[in-house]
Amino acid sequence: MxxxxxxIDSWRVKQERLKFNFDKAHAVLIDxxxxxxxxxxGILGGxxxxxxxxxxNIGHSQDFLKSSPVELVFVDPYRYGEAGLDFIxxxxxxxxxxxxxxxxxxxxxxxxxxTEARDAGADYVIAKPYSPSVLLERLIWVAEQDGRKIxxxxxxxxxxxxxxxx
Amino acid sequence: MTSPQRALxxxxxxxxxxxxxxxxxxxxLHLESMRSKIERGLDDNVAAIGALLQDKSIDLRAQAQTLYxxxxxxxxxxxxxxxxxxxxxxxxxxxxxxxxxxxxFGKMAPCACTTMQCGWCMLSPx
Numbered sequence: 001m002x003x004x005x006x007x008i009d010s011w012r013v014k015q016e017r018l019k020f021n022f023d024k025a026h027a028v029l030i031d032x033x034x035x036x037x038x039x040x041x042g043i044l045g046g047x048x049x050x051x052x053x054x055x056x057n058i059g060h061s062q063d064f065l066k067s068s069p070v071e072l073v074f075v076d077p078y079r080y081g082e083a084g085l086d087f088i089x090x091x092x093x094x095x096x097x098x099x100x101x102x103x104x105x106x107x108x109x110x111x112x113x114x115t116e117a118r119d120a121g122a123d124y125v126i127a128k129p130y131s132p133s134v135l136l137e138r139l140i141w142v143a144e145q146d147g148r149k150i151x152x153x154x155x156x157x158x159x160x161x162x163x164x165x166x
Numbered sequence: 167m168t169s170p171q172r173a174l175x176x177x178x179x180x181x182x183x184x185x186x187x188x189x190x191x192x193x194x195l196h197l198e199s200m201r202s203k204i205e206r207g208l209d210d211n212v213a214a215i216g217a218l219l220q221d222k223s224i225d226l227r228a229q230a231q232t233l234y235x236x237x238x239x240x241x242x243x244x245x246x247x248x249x250x251x252x253x254x255x256x257x258x259x260x261x262x263x264x265x266x267x268x269x270x271f272g273k274m275a276p277c278a279c280t281t282m283q284c285g286w287c288m289l290s291p292x
Contacts, residue, residue: 015186016185016186016187017185018178018179018185018186019178019179019180019181019182019183019184019185020177020178020179020180020183020184020189021177021180021182021183021184022177024177025172025174025177026171032235033235033236033238033239033242034207034239035204035207035208035211035239035240035242035243036238036239036242036243038200038203038204038207038243039197039200039204039242039243039246040242042193042196042197042199042200043193043196043197045193045196046189046190046191046192046193046194046195046196046197047189047192047193048183048184048189048192069171069172070171071171071172071173071174071177072174076238079235079238096171099173100171100174101174106238107234107237107238107241107242107257107260110264113264128238128241128242129241129242129243129244129245129246129253129257131245131246132190132193132194132197132246133190136186136189136190136193137186140178140186142174143174143175143177143178144175144178145175
């Protein structure tokens with residue numbers, strides 16, 4: 001077995017032992033499509049999130065973030081044109097959100113779109129269609145990073161992202 | 167800010183928490199309980215696409231943007247609810263609209279998944 005596969009295997013064994021409790025974590029979902037909202041909220045509810053704040057309007061979500069503690073943000077920025085990526089850039093300039101996880105969930109899987117989102121400050125880009133297991137794996141990976149880290153790590157998932165962005 | 171937010175890592179490694187398998191089982195139950203609502207939503211989105219394509223009063227750009235939003239909504243959920251063919255059509259539609267919108271003929275980013283369980287893999291067998 002290659003070294004890369006060994007790393008992935010050990011990561012998976014570690015995840016099997018992991019226990020988490022997100023019931024007090026506040027998460028914001030920003031997407032203009034209600035169907036996407038419903039499904040994402042259903043999945044996150046299953047993962048134990050009880051404090052879900054849903055926004056179709058990106059300006060309203062910004063107002064909310066300015067006044068409320070939020071530990072995690074999911075956004076599809078491409079629904080909002082340049083304002084979507086501007087939102088991520090804005091969050092990164094806010095001291096409270098400089099290191100908070102921002103996960104982009106989008107049907108825009110073009111390499112350029114992925115790179116743009118990451119350059120704006122997103123921690124992770126998940127391409128639609130996704131499955132609950134993929135969403136959970138990425139969520140755990142992001143949570144395990146102690147805040148936002150830029151650059152390569154020894155984590156197999158990080159190498160996976162590097163492969164996408166190359 | 168009412169109180170400082172916590173690092174997401176603080177919610178991990180909790181003795182009163184759930185495992186990944188438990189979380190996925192609960193998510194599956196949640197989704198199943200939403201099935202009829204989601205299927206209605208899918209049908210509504212498909213009907214809205216049909217109506218949009220027949221509406222000649224909307225300019226092409228607005229039509230394309232609305233079409234993308236509707237197709238993206240379908241794309242988000244179709245594969246999870248065993249509507250693979252519909253998801254496949256929505257994915258193609260989204261790709262096509264992106265190509266036209268951006269004039270970007272570059273290659274698609276590959277699936278970032280190693281589990282081979284995600285919707286992307288299911289829709290794009292290798």
